[in-house]
Amino acid sequence: MTETVAAIVAAHRAGTVSPAETVARSFARIRAHDDPAIFISLRDEKEAVAEAEALGARKDARHLPLLGVPVGVKDNIDALGLATTAACPAFSYMPSHDATAVARLRAAGAIVVGKTNLDQFATGLVGVRSPYGIPKNPLRGDLIPGGSSTGSGIAVSAGLVPLALGTDTAGSGRVPAMLNNIVGLKPSLGLISTAGLVPACRTLDCVSVFSLTVDDAMTALTAIAGPDGADPYSRNRPLSEMTPFPANLRLGVPRSGQLIFFGDKASEKAYGDTLKRWTALGATLVEFDLEPFYETARLLYEGPWVAERYLVIRNLLASSPEAIHPVTREIIIAGARLSAADTFAALYRLQALRKIAERAFAHIDAVVLPTAPTVYSTAQVLANPLELNSRLGTYTNFVNLLDLCGLALPAAMRPDGAPFGITLLAPAGHDAQLASIGRVFHADTKLPMGARGLPQAPLAPLSANVAAEEIAIAVVGAHLSGMALNGELKGFGGRLLEATSTAPDYRLYALETTPPKPGMLRVQAGSGSSIELEIWALPAAAFGKFVAAIPPPLSIGTIRLADGRGVKGFLVEAADINGARDISAFSGWRAFVAEAAAG
Missing domain, CATH: 3.90.1300.10 (Amidase signature (AS) domain)
Incomplete structure (x- = not known):
């Protein structure tokens, strides 16, 4: 439309x-x-x-x-x-x-x-x-x-x-x-x-x-x-920039x-x-x-x-x-x-x-x-x-x-x-x-738009609202909100910008690491899955320290999002996924961990 x-x-x-x-x-x-x-x-x-x-x-x-x-x-x-x-x-x-x-x-x-x-x-x-x-x-x-x-x-x-x-x-x-x-x-x-x-x-x-x-x-x-x-x-x-709907919105109404x-x-x-x-x-x-x-x-x-x-x-x-x-x-x-x-x-x-x-x-x-x-x-x-x-x-x-x-x-x-x-x-x-x-x-x-009865399209994801002294970074695994390493991200002054997903150009693997974490591999455009992730903003001064603390086999690359934007985030090389389980069908690390815990 x-x-x-x-x-x-x-x-x-x-x-x-x-x-x-x-x-x-x-x-x-x-x-x-x-x-x-x-x-x-x-x-x-x-x-x-x-x-x-x-x-x-x-x-x-x-x-x-x-x-x-x-x-x-x-x-x-x-x-x-x-x-x-x-x-x-x-x-x-x-x-x-x-x-x-x-x-x-x-x-x-x-x-x-x-x-x-x-x-x-x-x-x-x-x-x-x-x-x-x-x-x-x-x-x-x-x-x-x-x-x-x-x-x-x-x-x-x-x-x-x-x-x-x-x-x-x-x-x-x-x-x-x-x-x-x-x-x-x-x-x-x-x-x-x-x-x-x-x-x-x-x-x-x-x-x-x-x-x-x-x-x-x-x-x-x-x-x-x-x-x-x-x-x-x-x-x-x-x-x-526009931001996600606030959690504690106070609206004034007349007496x-x-x-x-x-x-x-x-x-x-x-x-x-x-x-x-x-x-x-x-x-x-x-x-x-x-x-x-x-x-x-x-x-x-x-x-x-x-x-x-x-x-x-x-x-x-x-x-x-x-x-x-x-x-x-x-x-x-x-x-x-x-x-x-x-x-x-x-x-x-x-x-x-x-x-x-x-x-x-x-x-x-x-x-x-x-x-x-x-x-x-x-x-x-x-x-x-x-x-x-x-x-x-x-x-x-x-x-x-x-x-x-x-x-x-x-x-x-x-x-x-x-x-x-x-x-x-x-x-x-x-x-x-x-x-x-x-x-x-x-x-x-859910009102139709205008006089022609046009259906509303789903809301588009918001652009990352990054301040002048910040750098955006995408996380897909243990650094997600509520997950094992999220406190590490917050310790560097990180703040959550939005939850979104990648373009269907990636595969997600469960790596044999301690603690467990995933590796996201880029594949041919359109031949992979859309993987859920979060975008966080880190102070520029802390970005390098945070990245340096991430152990191999993860490295930083540019991740393409579902709406076409590019953002820095963690990727894994094809050589590092040998023997790792492909968990792309879960569409994200959180769903995989939840099922593993339930099993």
Whole structure:
């Protein structure tokens, strides 16, 4: 199933599908889906396919993390060769270069196919405020598609592209994710450059990522994150690796009676069921006070941040007010009336609220909230545009004001066919931590992905999370966790990274040693067995001492893992296995020892 980013890149690397074929498939699906309100503009198909062909012919292409992946870009982010409109024809311009995020996507091997529709000037969470039309929700046609990153969310959900960029100031990277049954990653502020982004609130804006899986979103984030001298709000905030699901996860949930669902019993039940799922996964739920977060949310549109939106379009408001969507105009024009005193009063209160939020996170790893309290139809929102939009931001509006990162995840499909989603929140810099727990939760739901009912693939093994002063080493025998020599490994400062297995290129033998240990022999690719092992991280200073203490006939070599990675580990030479028992059928030393003990 070459639908996810991971599967597409793997197919391109294996040569079973070409980047040009994948890009052509995207354009064919866009035509077949036949909703002109999803994309505001599309690239010339022949040009995009030619770019993909040239990419596939490059000698270094195989190593590109997004090799040949078609991408949609929200039309308030510059992409060279396509107009930037922010969903306002009178505002449209041709950019002279890519936004930094788009340039980094291209450098990673992605192919931009078009610019996606949005709530005008990224003002709204509904997806119905664009002169380019209202896209149809692909899950349930009467529901709003979600905004402001409307087209990006739909394009991923409907399978038109596997990856899309959005933006998120007040929830625009999260609400569309829920309404389209996909993943929405809202990174820490400053992690992705906003150079080349038409601002909504410049101090709060961030580029967001939509995908079918958490792993895909993190692949994209890794490719585009990083400081940028062209963005004064960029931060040098190194992105960590994802890690295994933690043993003592503490998740914050609001105090009893604090959650708001506006009478939507289906969403309320779905959230309750979600908490039970987290508990079953091993998380401890810890209550916290949500009221200061609600107060922060009210600041966003009742406070001076509306003036930031006004700054972006004040000239257009003065010269051509009729060019702006009437609801957008009503919201933004209020920004002209705010005083400097109002601004400072709000900043003072926000700083106090940030300190309260810091204390709340001192005893929990993350917060789990509904992404939105309920869902609405397009007809309902058109009839009551301001109030219903505000309700959808109940759990999103405070996030950037409090400098939090977020990950929106599908959680359930309600009995009425509407999707329900949750969002994980943590202080800035914890993006990888949210992904580490979010990927496990999403896989546990076993929900089909997007609007096309795609089954989730098994979670891929995580890459070894090795620190700068460490070296990874694979162990297959007595140094495994709980085995006879594991204490020796820990004595050198070793720490467990992951349990995984080799490619089917090895045979395992029981050597005649004291204490008993196995020897793993590399054989012709594909002609052996997949052997279970563990990867440990050792301090670089201790690595040599540990290896030197390992007696013959073992030696260090590079072991190929099932996912294609290579890691240093213990191997044995063919000359040293004469007379040794082949125990490959046990798939690992632990199973062999267990049977021997039972016998």
